[in-house]
Amino acid sequence: MxxxxxxxxxxxxxxxxxxxxxxxxxxxxxxxxxxxxxxxxxxxxxxxxxxxxxxxxxxxxxxxxxxxxxxxxxxxxxxxxxxxxxxxxxxxxxxxxxxxxxxxxxxxxxxxxxxxxxxxxxxxxxxxxxxxxxxxxxxxxxxxxxxxxxxxxxxxxxxxxxxxxxxxxxxxxxxxxxxxxxxxxxxxxxxxxxxxxxxxxxxxxxxxxxxxxxxxxxxxxxxxxxxxxxxxxxxxxxxxxxxxxxxxxxxxxxxxxxxxxGGKSAKIVLDDAPNFARECAQSLLVFHAGQGCAVQSRLLVPRARYDEAKAALKAGYEGFGDNWGRFDEPTHIMGPVVSKRQQERVMSYIELGKEEGATLLAGGNARQDKGGGYFIEPTCFIDVDNSMRIAQEEIFGPVLVVIPFEDDEDAIRIANETPYGLSGGVVSADPVRAENVARRLRSGSVSVNGGMCIAGDLPFGGFKGSxxxxxxxxxxxxxxxxxxxxxxxxxx
The missing domain is CATH 3.40.605.10 (Aldehyde Dehydrogenase; Chain A, domain 1)
Known part of the structure; x- marks a missing residue:
């Protein structure tokens, strides 16, 4: 080093x-x-x-x-x-x-x-x-x-x-x-x-x-x-x-x-999303170990397709595997969290998620085998209710929570029921439907169908506690x- x-x-x-x-x-x-x-x-x-x-x-x-x-x-x-x-x-x-x-x-x-x-x-x-x-x-x-x-x-x-x-x-x-x-x-x-x-x-x-x-x-x-x-x-x-x-x-x-x-941004994958399984599988919170204010740390999926979303996520985490945490590997996008204090904070939220009744779909462990630094493996909770602290509080680590919704109105409600409002995303085959949802999110920036909503020529900031x-x-x-x-x- x-x-x-x-x-x-x-x-x-x-x-x-x-x-x-x-x-x-x-x-x-x-x-x-x-x-x-x-x-x-x-x-x-x-x-x-x-x-x-x-x-x-x-x-x-x-x-x-x-x-x-x-x-x-x-x-x-x-x-x-x-x-x-x-x-x-x-x-x-x-x-x-x-x-x-x-x-x-x-x-x-x-x-x-x-x-x-x-x-x-x-x-x-x-x-x-x-x-x-x-x-x-x-x-x-x-x-x-x-x-x-x-x-x-x-x-x-x-x-x-x-x-x-x-x-x-x-x-x-x-x-x-x-x-x-x-x-x-x-x-x-x-x-x-x-x-x-x-x-x-x-x-x-x-x-x-x-x-x-x-x-x-x-x-x-x-x-x-x-x-x-x-x-x-x-x-x-x-x-x-x-x-x-x-x-x-x-x-x-x-x-x-x-x-x-801070932020607790939601990505909403609507029921008509093209390549629904792939969209879910690509929602892993791994870039820079989730240490970003605008990361989409809540994944909202239709309850009617919840099992499909869970299966896609499980495959996504398995596919990501151990391809993270090596200092000199040019393909890796995830390393450690920044400090011992931050590692302890993130691990405390993982323990809290278990206590609140959420289910670990992937990860959940500190990884001392990666070296003497502050490594936490990519982690995903399912069976999450939006009222849980892991769904309401900014964890600032590689921890994704997955929440089901009934319809568009329910998705908007869940996305907005947070103290934060920094960023978010909506995915749908119908761009008009997706933009209508995006307009009702109380958030400073929203990506529709992968649109780049954060760039140097665009204003960036938040609503509410963001x-x-x-x-x-x-x-x-x-x-x-x-x-x-x-x-x-x-x-x-």
């Missing part, structure tokens, strides 16, 4: 150690062993990063309208450097985040970089000013316009599951909007944050425009960022519980917040803008 270079902080244009040269160990999910060292930022380090970002926003021309072209040039230069370092990104995603080799070319690296390209393309379509023309309101004629300007200092707090993808989603949009940024990655994946500082320095970003801080405590730096009045906006991706705490704490300084939170606001596409840049009305009257 690779030993990673030390992950350094990046504050006010300088790569540096933490205060007192304090570090913490980075544990690799494949082995459970130390794979690197990372700077362990102190409160003073975080304070310096906030101060640097504030100065860069207030006292330089970074946010000025006439600087948009230079911002775009530097973001493009940074993109080129990330492309040149794609091999390092892949290595970091594998060693830190536990990505299997076959998954790297998808969400972890390539899709993230493609999303970056989409941001660059849609940047030209962002509306910066609207002329509303003249209006005489109560004998007060005014020429009105709306101008859109950057919010200010942004704290981007990102998770460990697909770090580069989420880092791109937040940092690139905020920089293009004209904000300055403090990136705070998870302690499990500091290297995927540290590389931003290293390449920002090479790209020539002005000092303070981008800062990167991380530490061994998963919450301390984030709590400091949320509480500090110099930070204008928090962009957070992570659990719904933490998102609620951010909203509560941010209220003290009236923070603007973007929250992309968060607020939208990331990616034009909407992702607009999250970091505020509107100002200017009304010009007639001079006296």
């Amino acid at each position: 690779t030993t990673l270079p030390d992950a350094k902080l990046y504050i006010d244009g300088k790569l540096r150690d933490a205060e007192g040269s304090k570090t913490f160990d980075v544990i690799g999910p494949w082995t459970g062993e130390v794979v690197g060292k990372a700077a362990d930022a102190s409160s003073a380090d975080v304070d310096e990063a906030i101060a640097a970002a504030r100065r860069a926003f207030d006292d330089t021309g970074w946010a000025d309208p006439e600087n948009r072209g230079e911002r775009l040039r530097l973001v493009k230069k940074l993109r080129e450097l990330f492309e040149e370092n794609k091999g390092r990104l892949a290595e970091l995603s594998r060693v830190e985040a536990g990505a299997a080799l076959g998954a790297v070319a998808m969400a972890h690296v390539d899709n993230a970089n493609l999303g970056w390209d989409d941001y660059i393309k849609v940047f030209e379509e962002v509306t910066w000013e609207e002329d509303l023309g003249q209006r005489d309101f109560r004998n007060m004629p005014s020429h009105r316009k709306i101008v859109y300007e950057p919010v200010g200092v942004v704290a981007a707090i990102t998770p460990w599951n697909v770090p580069h993808y989420v880092n791109v989603g937040k940092v690139v949009a905020a920089l293009l909007a004209g904000c300055t940024v403090i990136l705070k990655p998870a302690p499990d994946t500091p290297g995927l944050g540290a590389i931003w500082g290293e390449l920002a320095e090479q790209a020539g970003l002005p000092a303070g425009v981008l800062n990167v801080v991380f530490g061994s405590d998963p919450a301390a730096a984030g709590e400091q960022l949320v509480a500090d009045p110099r930070v204008d906006l928090i962009s957070f991706t992570g659990s719904t519980g933490v998102g609620k705490r951010i909203m509560e704490a941010g209220a003290q300084t009236l923070k603007r917040v973007f929250l992309e939170l 968060g607020m606001g939208r990331e990616w596409g034009i909407a992702g840049i607009e999250e970091f803008l505020d509107s100002k009305v200017i009304a010009v009257g007639q001079a006296a």
